[in-house]
Amino acid sequence: MPNRISADHNLSLSVSIIEDQRRSLLDWYARAGRDLPWRRSWEPYSIWVSEIMLQQTQVKTVIPYYHRWMEQFPTLEHLASAELQEVLKAWEGLGYYSRARNLHACAKLIMQSHGGVFPQELSQVLALSGIGKTTAGGILSAAFNQPVAILDGNVKRVLARLVALPIPPAKATQQLWKLSEALLDHQHPREFNQAIMDLGATICTRKTPNCPDCPWKSYCQAYNLGIQSEIPMREPSSPLPTKNIGVAVIWNDQGQILIDRRPAKGLLGGLWEFPGGKIELGETVPECIKREIQEELGIEIEVGEHLITINHAYSHFRVVLSVHHCRHLSGVPQPIECDEIRWVTLDEVDQFPFPKANTQIIAALRSQEGRKYEV
DNA sequence: GAAGCGTGGCC
DNA sequence: TGGCCAAGCTT
Numbered sequence: 001m002p003n004r005i006s007a008d009h010n011l012s013l014s015v016s017i018i019e020d021q022r023r024s025l026l027d028w029y030a031r032a033g034r035d036l037p038w039r040r041s042w043e044p045y046s047i048w049v050s051e052i053m054l055q056q057t058q059v060k061t062v063i064p065y066y067h068r069w070m071e072q073f074p075t076l077e078h079l080a081s082a083e084l085q086e087v088l089k090a091w092e093g094l095g096y097y098s099r100a101r102n103l104h105a106c107a108k109l110i111m112q113s114h115g116g117v118f119p120q121e122l123s124q125v126l127a128l129s130g131i132g133k134t135t136a137g138g139i140l141s142a143a144f145n146q147p148v149a150i151l152d153g154n155v156k157r158v159l160a161r162l163v164a165l166p167i168p169p170a171k172a173t174q175q176l177w178k179l180s181e182a183l184l185d186h187q188h189p190r191e192f193n194q195a196i197m198d199l200g201a202t203i204c205t206r207k208t209p210n211c212p213d214c215p216w217k218s219y220c221q222a223y224n225l226g227i228q229s230e231i232p233m234r235e236p237s238s239p240l241p242t243k244n245i246g247v248a249v250i251w252n253d254q255g256q257i258l259i260d261r262r263p264a265k266g267l268l269g270g271l272w273e274f275p276g277g278k279i280e281l282g283e284t285v286p287e288c289i290k291r292e293i294q295e296e297l298g299i300e301i302e303v304g305e306h307l308i309t310i311n312h313a314y315s316h317f318r319v320v321l322s323v324h325h326c327r328h329l330s331g332v333p334q335p336i337e338c339d340e341i342r343w344v345t346l347d348e349v350d351q352f353p354f355p356k357a358n359t360q361i362i363a364a365l366r367s368q369e370g371r372k373y374e375v
Numbered sequence: 376g377a378a379g380c381g382t383g384g385c386c
Numbered sequence: 387t388g389g390c391c392a393a394g395c396t397t
Contacts, residue, residue, distance in 0.1 A: 054393035061383065061392085095381025098396080132395050152393040197393060206391070207385090239389080267380065313388085315380050356382065 021219050022185040022192065028215035029195030034059075034202065037066055039194065044118035044143040045076040051138045052099050052130060059201065065094050077116060080107035088270050088353040097269060102130030120144055133177075138193065147189040149180040154200025159183075160232040161204060164221035168233045240318045246288035247276035247323040249365065250301055256343035257365075258328070259352065260297075263339055267314070272352040274323070274361055275338070285322045297341065299331035308364040312357040323361050 036059065038050035049069060053062045072090055073079040079087070084104055091100035106128045110118060118139075119125050125136045137148040151159075156169040159179050165172055185192040203214045211223045222228040250258040259272045277292035279285060286303035293301050304325040312319050333341045344352070346369060349362055 051393070056381085056392060056394055058383075058392050093382070095383090096394090098380070099394095102395090130395065134394065138393070150393080153391085154393065201393080234390090237390085269380095313382085315382085316378075318388090 161222035260338035
């Protein structure tokens with residue numbers, strides 16, 4: 001049974017160690033931290049935008065989108081008064097489109113219910129859709145220097161190595177949150193959170209971490225055991241299922257093509273696409289396309305020549321799109337399984353937000369432009 | 376708790 | 387090439 005003196009001694013010893021550890025990180029950050037566009041201001045709107053863009057998305061990918069976005073929607077009020085289609089067009093290519101829909105909806109909500117002022121209370125920030133614990137912590141620490149911990153992919157990897165976590169981080173979320181909260185420097189939450197993320201992004205990287213340059217190497221159990229490349233552990237994943245899809249580029253007599261807007265929620269919600277659907281067992285591609293167009297749009301078409309075949313991987317399945325030119329024969333297209341339908345020229349199509357796989361179809365059409373298509 | 380939700384880069 | 391991962395959140 002330890003007496004009070006030794007207990008106090010141990011406590012003060014561990015406290016001084018953790019203070020040294022924080023200081024090491026902050027000193028490193030002052031020297032080696034990244035200069036990122038969204039760190040040049042503490043304005044909550046711009047930090048919010050950056051935090052949402054950075055969800056599951058690399059910094060290098062985000063930077064050009066961030067600059068364009070802030071140019072187009074410089075304030076929360078600008079975003080709130082924009083059209084959703086305009087917002088989705090600005091997000092086109094960034095993926096996880098619910099992020100853009102949520103940004104837009106939350107901007108409107110903040111204008112209506114928060115007087116246009118981004119909330120500073122954790123519970124109110126967490127109540128905004130698209131903002132979870134990590135994003136809330138990122139915003140509140142970066143914008144207001146509030147001591148709210150984060151646990152993003154970088155921090156998970158850093159902490160998993162720090163304690164030589166013997167299980168996949170996904171199985172230890174609770175413990176890792178506790179650790180992030182315990183380590184957080186309440187005197188410098190803004191710098192600390194950004195520093196630990198930078199450490200994960202530039203030193204404690206997934207493959208071949210640069211341990212010799214790490215300010216935490218003396219504290220890192222994985223490094224001191226020589227197992228830093230084995231951590232974080234991960235569990236085996238099964239291969240993505242593949243769906244074969246028949247897709248129609250339907251032409252009318254005016255030289256226009258038919259596009260449809262997907263339902264507002266779910267996969268690629270609110271984006272435009274070329275219509276089509278899953279190829280059933282024993283069905284040819286033209287048979288599939290003719291059937292799907294009848295079912296989804298209620299029109300008759302003639303399926304013509306093959307345009308392009310596209311392989312594309314989403315987050316949880318893979319598709320093979322077999323795209324054919326088609327000719328509209330009869331019937332007025334009905335939005336049976338979509339929200340809206342339009343006939344557009346190839347010049348007009350750029351105004352609409354499309355998912356990546358569909359922009360490849362448009363590119364293929366462009367490369368054929370000048371060649372007159374006949375069924 | 377597990378599945379749904381995009382895209383680009385890397386090897 | 388296909389698998390893995392990257393500043394996660396929602397249902």
